Amino acid sequence: MKQVRFFLVALMTILVSNVALADDTPIPVEQLPAAAKAFVQTNFQGKRILYAEKDRNSYECRLDDGTKIEFNRKGVWKKVDCHMTAVPAAIIPEAIRQYVSTNFAGTIITKIDKERYGYDIELSNDIDLKFNDQGALIGMDD
Numbered sequence: 001m002k003q004v005r006f007f008l009v010a011l012m013t014i015l016v017s018n019v020a021l022a023d024d025t026p027i028p029v030e031q032l033p034a035a036a037k038a039f040v041q042t043n044f045q046g047k048r049i050l051y052a053e054k055d056r057n058s059y060e061c062r063l064d065d066g067t068k069i070e071f072n073r074k075g076v077w078k079k080v081d082c083h084m085t086a087v088p089a090a091i092i093p094e095a096i097r098q099y100v101s102t103n104f105a106g107t108i109i110t111k112i113d114k115e116r117y118g119y120d121i122e123l124s125n126d127i128d129l130k131f132n133d134q135g136a137l138i139g140m141d142d
Contacts, residue, residue: 095135
């Protein structure tokens with residue numbers, strides 16, 4: 001019976017520690033990877049990182065204008081959510097920029113996510129577009 005109790009306590013300890021590791025943990029901005037800090041400095045000039053956090057596989061930060069950016073472990077961006085302002089054109093593939101300007105004149109790209117298949121973007125009119133790695137449209141949700 002003691003062995004069963006010991007096993008259950010050990011199992012619970014492992015489970016609780018794994019859950020704790022998966023949670024987002026606030027970190028000082030200085031602990032963001034150099035690539036993440038350089039990305040913000042290059043593409044969001046004049047904006048300041050107010051908050052940063054880390055989990056097991058990624059980093060996330062919020063800028064002083066409300067923009068939310070997610071990075072992988074190496075500091076390469078995965079998601080940029082500018083809410084109702086435009087995502088910097090420099091990070092949007094040219095083919096996607098061209099498609100949006102031609103087919104959705106008067107709208108802006110407010111969110112971009114890198115996905116396994118390519119890119120998922122959200123426009124200011126709440127339409128979601130999916131593009132492959134070459135920038136060809138592969139899906140649309142409204």
